[in-house]
Amino acid sequence: MSYAVLATVGALLFDRWWGEPHRWHPLIGFGRAADWLESRLNRGNQRRWRGVLALALMLLPLLLISAGLQMLLLAISPWWFTLVAALVVYVCIGRRSLGEHARAVALALRAVDLPAARNAVGRIVSRDTQALDARAISAATAESVLENGSDAVIASLFWFAVAGIPGVVMHRAANTLDAMWGYRNTRFFYFGWAAARFDDVLNYLPARLTACAYAVCGHCADALRCWARQARHWSSPNAGPVMAAGAGALRIRLGGDASYGGARETRPVLGCDREPRPQDVERALRLLDRAIVLCLLLWACVVVMWRLL
C-alpha cells in the first residue's frame, strides 16, 4: 500500500513536468472503439440492455488486462509496480491540462480580451460561449475546475487507492464512456443509461470526499451549508455536492443561467456571497491543489496507521 502512495506522488510529479500526453494518448483509441461499438449496438429494441452489454464489452477486457498486469508487476517487484502504476495514473489524471486550459481563460480575461476568453472557455465547457461576459466566463471556468478536479483527479486517485491499477483504469474508462454516451437525448436516453448510472455509482464516494476536502481547505461552514441546502437541486447527483461545496468554500456564486445550443437553461444557484471574478479561476485551482494534498496526506496517515496496527 505504501508503494501506491509513492506511485501517486510520482504520477502527480510526471503530470506536473510533462502535462497531458500529446503524441500518443490511449483514450483516443478507446474512444474510437466505443464509437464503433455504439454504431453496432445502439439500434433496434432493448436499448437499455444493449447499453449494459456495450458497457460490459468495453470495460471487462480492460479490467482483466489491468488486473493481470498488476498481479504480474507485484510478482516481479513492488518497485516495478510503483513505476508502472505511476505512469498509468499519470495518463489517467489531468491536473496540469485542467490548469493550463483554465489559466488560458484567466489570462485572456486579465488582458480584457473577451473574444479570446470566450474561445478559451469554449474548449472546456459545452455551453454557448459567444455571448458570455467576464463574470459568466469566470463562473463557467471555476465550475469546470471544481467539477473536473473531482472527476479527473481526486476520483481517479481514490479508485487507485482502493483497487490499484484496475481501479484507476476502470474509473477513467467509465468516466469517458459517460462523457460519450451519458446523454438524456433521443439517441442515448436508453443506450446511455448504463454508462451514466455506472459513472454515478463510481463517483458517489469520491465526489463527497472531494466536497469534504474543498470544505476543509476553504471557508468550511459556508461550504457545508451550501452543500446541505443546494446540492440536491442540481441535475447531477455527484456534481451537485462538489460544486456547491466548492463554490461555498470560495464564497462565490456559481450556477444560474447558461445557454446550451441556443436554449437558456436555468440552473440552481450554488455557493454564496458574491459574483465570480477572473481571479477566482486561480483561487479555484489553488483550492483544488490543497484538496489533492489533503487527500494524499489522509491516505498516507491511513497507510501508516494500518502498519502500526
Add this chain to the structure above:
Amino acid sequence: MDGLTPPEHGGDLAQAIARYRIPAAGWLDLSAAINPEPYAVPPLPAAVFQHLPSNDDAVTAAAVDYYGVPASDAARSIVAAAGSQALIQWLPLLRRHCRVAIPAIGYREHAFRWRCAGHEVIEYDAGVAHAVDEVLRQNIDVLVVINPNNPLTTVYEPARLLGWLQTLQRRGGWLVVDEAFMDATPAHSLADKVGAPGLIVLRSLGKFFGLAGVRCGFALCESSLAATLRAAVGPWPLSGPTAFVAEQALRDRAWQQRARQRLAMHSRACAEAVVAALGGKGAVSRADLFVSAALPAEEARAVQEALARCGIWVRLIELDLQRALLRFGVLAPGDAWLRLQAALERVPA
C-alpha cells in the same frame, strides 16, 4: 385539406376540468404563455365601431417605429392582419410547390398550412444545435424559424439567421422568422434587416402585450412581397377597435420598458421555483413568457398530474417517446404565485 387534421390549440383546460372534476373557476391555468400583466385597454371612442377603419396608416406608422423597420419605404414593408395566424395561412399560397423546413416542436400551424397548400414539409429538431445547418443542405426553398422557439426556448443569433438567409437567397427562397415571443428581447430581432430579399418577419400583439383577443399581427418583408401579401389579405385587415388599441399599445414606450423589466423578473422567479422543485430531474430553461422543464416522459406526466391535483394546469409537450417538456406560463407575484410555489414544494422528489 383532404387527409389533414387541423392542429389543436391551447392547453386543453377543458380536458383537465373533466378529468380532475375541478370547476373552471378553481383552476390556475398556466398552460398559456401570455403576459400575466397585459396592456390596459383604454376606453374606446364609439367612432371606432361606427366607421370603416379609414386607413391603417396610423397603426402602420406606430408598428414601423416600434419594430424598428429601416426607414426607406418602411411603411410599404409592413402588412397588418388579424393576428399572425392570418399571415401564416396566406404565405404558403403565394409560392409554387416547394420544400419547406419547419421546426418539429413549435407552433403547429406553420407545418399544417404549408402542407395544406401542397408543399413538401421537412421537419427539423430545433432543440439540436446544428439541425438547421443540416436541413439547409437538403435543397430547402423556405426555412421557417421560430425565434425564440416556444416551447423549447431556443434563441437564434441574428448573425446565424442572416447566414441562412444568404443561402436561401441564392435559390430565390424565403426565411420566415416567427418572432411572436421576441418583444422582450428586441436585440435578437431581424426587424431592422427587413427589406432584404426573401426575409419575412412575423410579429404579434398577442403574447408580450397580452392582447391575444384583439387579433393583431404584422408581416415585415420587402415591399414587393408586402404588396402581394397586402392584396391577398384584403382591405380592412384590422377592425376599428383593434387598430385603436394596437396603436396605443405600440406607442406606449413607458409601458413596454416596464413590461420588459417585470417579465424578466417574473420569469427568473418562476424558473428558480421550478428549478428548486424539478431541477434535479431534468433541464429547466426559460424565455420571458414561459419556463420549460425537459424531463423523462413518465416523470413529466407525474408532475403534471401532481400539479393538476392542486388545481394548477401546465402544458405537457412530448418531445419524443422518452422525454417531455412541461411548460409553465410565467405569472406575476400575488396569490396565484404563492399557490404555484406551494404546489411545487409539494411535488414528490
